[in-house]
Amino acid sequence: MTRKQTDSPTEALTRRDFLKLGLGTLSGLALLEMGGASLLFMQPRSLEGQFGGAVTAGPVDSFPVGSVTEFPDGRFYLIRADNGGFLAVYTRCTHLGCTVNWQPAQNQFFCPCHASSFDAHGDVENPPAPRALDTFLVQIHDSQVFIDTTRMTRRDRYTPDQLTYA
Ligand code: FES
Numbered sequence: 473m474t475r476k477q478t479d480s481p482t483e484a485l486t487r488r489d490f491l492k493l494g495l496g497t498l499s500g501l502a503l504l505e506m507g508g509a510s511l512l513f514m515q516p517r518s519l520e521g522q523f524g525g526a527v528t529a530g531p532v533d534s535f536p537v538g539s540v541t542e543f544p545d546g547r548f549y550l551i552r553a554d555n556g557g558f559l560a561v562y563t564r565c566t567h568l569g570c571t572v573n574w575q576p577a578q579n580q581f582f583c584p585c586h587a588s589s590f591d592a593h594g595d596v597e598n599p600p601a602p603r604a605l606d607t608f609l610v611q612i613h614d615s616q617v618f619i620d621t622t623r624m625t626r627r628d629r630y631t632p633d634q635l636t637y638a
Contacts, residue, residue: 522621523547529617532638540574540592546621548608549574549581551592557635558612560619561594561605572605581605595630603628610636 519525527546535541535552542549542563551559561581563571570585580597581590589598594605609623615638627634 521545524621527619527621529619532612532615532617535617540576542574543619546608546619548619548621549594550610550617550619551594553593553635555635557632557637558610558617559593559635560608560610561590562608562624564606565601566596566603566605567599567601591630593630593634604630607634612636612638 521527522545527543527548529535529541529543529550535550535558537552537556538554539552540549541552547563548560549563551561553559565572565583565585565588567583567586567588570583572581572583572588572590574580575582578589579592581594583589583601586600587598588596588601590601590605591597594607596602596604604627607625607627609620609625611618611620625634
């Protein structure tokens, strides 16, 4: 009876070495992939144009006096008051944090969770919300309106000095 050449001890050792090499290579690739994915995950993200960053709202003249414009990505409403001043209010209700909706027909912000309402400057009209909507820093440069959503101000009431003018 003859043995097949492939069963020789030398051949078996080669196969084992080959398997070790293959497993080692696959493990190395998996580690490399995990490392690369981790590096991508840890890279700082630019939040330009969205909540957590600076938002360019647009030219001053594109916001009519007495208007409210929603910026969903920035999570704020840009108010242009009747006297031309600007105010950016956070969409988060000051009661328990639900998102408020602008209701133009009622000229108010309304919270669907517990029916709080806020006037056109974000001041509380109807509790249980305990205070006015928070605001973000508004800056105007070269007739462009910018909102910095990293700079939030907590306020109890609306006062006219909160408005920013061109
Ligand atoms: S969360 Fe807005 S009224 Fe309660």
